[in-house]
Amino acid sequence: MRTIEPIVRMDLAFSLFCLQHRFNTPVAKISRWVSKTGDGHLYLVLELVIWYMDDVVGRFFFAAALLAFAIELPIYWLTKNSFKRRRPEEFSHLLQAFITPSDRYSLPSGHTAAAFLMATIIGHFYPSWYDGALIWALLIGVSRILLGVHFLTDVVIGAILGVFAAHISIRYVLTLV
Template identity: 60%
Template sequence: MRSIEPIAKLDLAFSLFCLQHKFQYPISRISRAMSHTGDGHLYAVFGLLAFMFGEEHGELFLIAGLVAFAFELPIYWVIKNTFKRRRPHDCSELVTSFITPSDRYSLPSGHTAAAFLMATLVNTWYMEVGEFAYVWAILIASSRIFLGVHFLTDVILGALLGFGCANLAISLLGG
């Protein structure tokens, strides 16, 4: 456990850097709106729109999304409930949380995992908007830090989880 202590200290220092400045409240309002786009409702809309109007790739996009989330969600749940990493505001009274998280633990970031999963699928079948999708995923990941509910390593591992599950689904489906 001592081997991760330096990472935990760096994570806390980074969170304090992101949250203790004169712009923290305006940034938190923007971050709340950005984070809300990653709550999950848009993923269903994207999948259905792709299915209905995506011509040659729509059905495969939807199926890949369902397969990828079928991998991502149980892995996310196991990791979160195995490591039971406390959220930043639970680790220091100096960290402000601007929202109430939906669950107790922080590692990995589920919002980030889902956003990177979707960005990877979008980039695979709709490359013309792939860069936009990845920028959106990065903004969601950043918003989770600026809201005080995740550490930097939580969002990095969430991004890797989403990217990995999306690529697994893509390879299984021959995309």
């Protein structure tokens, strides 16, 4: 475990930097709203709306997104329950969470994984929307840190997981074309 101690110290220092300032409560209010835009049920709504509006590309978008979530979610669950990394407020009494997370462990960030998964799929099927989707995914990841429920590395690993699942899914769906 000594090999990851510098990462843990960096994560803790970064979380303290992000959460120990006089604007943390107003920032948390904005972060809460941003984070809610990354809740899982909204992705299904987005996928269905896109499919409805664009029957040709939308059906491939829908298939790729569903497959990507089918890949991402088991990996997310296994990783989270294997590493069992405690959340930031459990590491230091100086850190407080502004929301109650839906599960116990922090690694990886599921909100971030899902946001980057969707941003990657959006970017592939609708390239002109990619910049906006990527900024939105980044804001979701940052919001999870600013809410005190994830460390920086939780968010980075979540982003990598989301992009990975999306790329695997896109490759597979394109073989069906």
